[in-house]
Amino acid sequence: MKEPRSKIDFDTVREIACALPDVEEGTMHGSPSLKVRGKLLTCLPVSKQAEPDSLAVRIDLDQRAALLVEAPDIYYVTDHYIPYPMVLVRMSRISRDALRDLLKTGWRFVTDRKGKARDKSNLKGCETTHRSYVHSGLWQAGQRMNIFQSDVVCKTF
Numbered sequence: 001m002k003e004p005r006s007k008i009d010f011d012t013v014r015e016i017a018c019a020l021p022d023v024e025e026g027t028m029h030g031s032p033s034l035k036v037r038g039k040l041l042t043c044l045p046v047s048k049q050a051e052p053d054s055l056a057v058r059i060d061l062d063q064r065a066a067l068l069v070e071a072p073d074i075y076y077v078t079d080h081y082i083p084y085p086m087v088l089v090r091m092s093r094i095s096r097d098a099l100r101d102l103l104k105t106g107w108r109f110v111t112d113r114k115g116k117a118r119d120k121s122n123l124k125g126c127e128t129t130h131r132s133y134v135h136s137g138l139w140q141a142g143q144r145m146n147i148f149q150s151d152v153v154c155k156t157f
Contacts (some may be wrong), residue, residue: 006096007092008092008094008096008099010032010044010055012096013055013091013103014032014034016096016099016100017034017041017042018034020103020107021036021107022037022111023035023036024036024037024038026038028040028043028046029046030046031043031044031045032044036110036111037111039111041057041058041103041110042055042056042058042103042106043055043056044056045088047078047080049078049079049080050078050080050088051076051088051090053090053091053092054090055088055089055091056086056087056088056089057087057089057102057103057106058084058085059086059087059102059105059106059109060085060105060109061085063105063109064085064086064087067087067102068087073090073093074089074090074093074094074098075087075088075089075090076090085109087102
């Protein structure tokens with residue numbers, strides 16, 4: 001018989017993340033967050049576009065793209081988060097093991113200087129491209145975006 005999944009909340013996130021080196025509690029725009037040596041790892045999203053009971057985790061844009069394709073029921077992004085190396089997570093749908101793996105991946109991203117430099121180069125022109133794509137009427141403002149409407153657009157143009 002399959003064991004019922006325990007509820008994932010920010011206390012669970014804190015427990016898992018604090019097992020990683022140099023993780024400390026903090027706030028981000030008044031919302032609980034976890035940081036690595038002062039750099040944001042994860043937080044409760046402050047954007048009103050995010051679904052309730054979501055988590056925002058810093059992650060490389062290529063890894064975010066893969067997650068959005070592999071498990072769109074768990075991972076998503078809104079137009080607010082497109083230019084940022086972050087993925088939104090539906091805490092009610094993620095398993096404890098998947099959350100642990102995601103936080104480890106995020107920890108590596110936050111602590112890897114080369115990754116951050118590479119990630120910033122992928123964002124050049126992204127905001128302008130995103131804005132023109134929205135204004136071209138190819139999707140309605142505020143609609144949640146999938147991989148084809150966010151990451152590929154930002155990297156292709």
